[in-house]
Amino acid sequence: MNLRSLDLNLLVIFDAVYKERSISKxxxxxxxxxxxxxxxxxxxxxxxxxxxxxxxGQGMVPTSRAKTLAEPIRQALDALERGLRGDGDFDFAHSDREFVVAVEDYGETIILPRFVDWLAKVAPRIRIRIRPEPSAQLKGELRDGAVDLALDYFVPQEPAYRNKCVLTETLLSLSRRDHPEIGEKLGLETFLGLRHVVLAPRTNAMPMIDLALSKRGLARKIAVTVPHFLSMPVMVQTSDMICTLPRRMAHLYADHFRLKSHAVPLRMPSFPVYLIWHEVAERDASHRWFRNHLMDFCERL
Structure with missing residues (x-):
């Protein structure tokens, strides 16, 4: 194919359909x-x-050719985006600064791998240290500079802590492809009748899916509670249990573990993912460069 004869806007549209798995979205x-x-x-x-x-029934499912094209197209669009932005105050190409980012396994799996890959090309000496999921000490660590940035679902309320919603998520359920009790569509009765693998909550608040069920006087059959998302598809792959997790992660695991994704049979609100930092880093040129590019990556996922 002669690239000069191709309308590059078509690649932007391909990228959006691939991410959303829906033409309307x-x-x-x-x-x-x-x-x-x-x-x-x-x-x-x-x-x-x-x-x-x-x-x-799962939306627009990519073909093998589309899966092969998706990452090169995404990288090309990222490169164009960053080329148009320009960066002036920070010598990122030669800096050997280390940035510490606190994330849970959602950010470690969905957000950081592609960003780290891009960073290795444009700023090969910059290092990233990934801290375990945000903890009770996070606010002090951000204030003292022990942690540069955090990706989390919850934000500190004090005005000294800055945050930006960098993406929103919804939920999808996963089952093995040949599940004997699930047809093309997962219904609420089947959903409630099956045994679930669930993520251990980080706070005392009830998980949003259980809250939605409790308002209707319903509850899931929780069979296994795990500390990390990655355990969930591994257990589901070899059993009749199901799990429910964020949409982008569900699509990734469905492809990798050959699972089937299902819309959750409940009306569920979307939920935000925030990038968080302390005001002491606001004017730091290197911090600003790093967080702005990380924001861009998140917003394009």
Whole structure:
């Protein structure tokens, strides 16, 4: 294919459909009409000679060719984005600064790997140390500079702590593909009848899915409680249990572990993921460079 003859806007649309697994959601993300996105996707399909996505009960499922293209296209778009931004006050190409980021396994799995890959290309001497999930000492560590940034679902309320919502998430359930009790769609009755692998809560607050069920006088059958998301698909893969976890992570694990994803059979609100730092780092040029680029990556996921 001659790249000069390809409309690069088609790649932006491909990237959005791949992330959202939905033409209508991609259209909203891009502020375009649904027919515009559908027509653009059709043009790209013709150029590449591949359907790229197939409709199913789980939304737009990418083909093998689409999965092969997704990461190179994402990296190319990231490079363009950063080239257009420009960076002036921090010699990132030669800096050997270490940045400490506190995350739980969602950020460690979904957000940081691609960012670290990009960072190795543009600032190869910069180092990242990933701290375990945010703890009770986080506020003091941010204030004292022991931690530069945190990715979390909860934000400190004191005005000295800055935060930005960098993405929002929803939930999906996962089961093994040949689950004997689940058809094309996971219904509420089946959902409640199955045994669940759940994540141990970090706070005393009830997890949002259990809160939604309790308001209707319902409850899940919790079979196993685990400390990390990664345990969940491993257990589900070899059993009749199911698990529920954030959408981006569910898509990743569904592909990797050959699982089937299902919409949660409840009306569930989306929830935010925040990037958090202390005001003492606000004017630090290197910190500003690092956090701005990390924000960009999060917002494009």
């Amino acid at each position: 991609a259209a909203r993300t891009l502020h375009l009409s649904q027919p515009t996105v559908s027509n653009a996707l059709g043009r790209l399909r013709d150029r590449l000679g591949d359907p790229l996505f197939e409709r199913s």
